[in-house]
Amino acid sequence: TCYEGIVSNIKYIMFMMHQTIVVVEDDKSIRDMYVWKLKLSGFKVEGAENGEDGLEKIEQFKPELILLDIRMPVMSGDLMLEKLRATDWGSSIRVIILTNLTKDEAPQKLRFLNIDRYVIKAHYSPEQVLDIVNEVLGIKVNS
Secondary structure (H helix, E strand, O other): OHHHHHHHHHHHHHHHOOOEEEEEOOOHHHHHHHHHHHHHOOOEEEEEOOHHHHHHHHHHHOOOEEEEOOOOOOOOHHHHHHHHHOOOOOOOOEEEEEEOOOOOOOOHHHHHOOOOEEEEHHHOOHHHHHHHHHHHHOOOOOO
16 A cells, blocks of 8 residues: 555665765765765765774764775775774674775785675766665665
């Protein structure tokens, strides 16, 4: 019935409002675009401009997922992830690498740091990245 569909949508929105994502990206326009896109989709989102800022935000907000660039000033994404994985609170947070480096160009240690997906920014639209986020978080979106 129509009522069941409305209840299902309300449950979905309430679930999404409890899903937190931290976007760690040094390029402000790219960071802002993903923060905006994810917020419009119902997620609670925080942005960070480098790995050092990212670690602080991640410890503060305890997200379910991190979108992480690799090449950034102050602290690179791979170093941030290495430090994150060494903590009790950050050892199992889901991570999507979002970069323009090919896998061959990326630091080899990423292979050992429990990454959920490796996404090359130039190859995916923001909508496709949102689909990957939903997939990694196990969220089924009604089409």
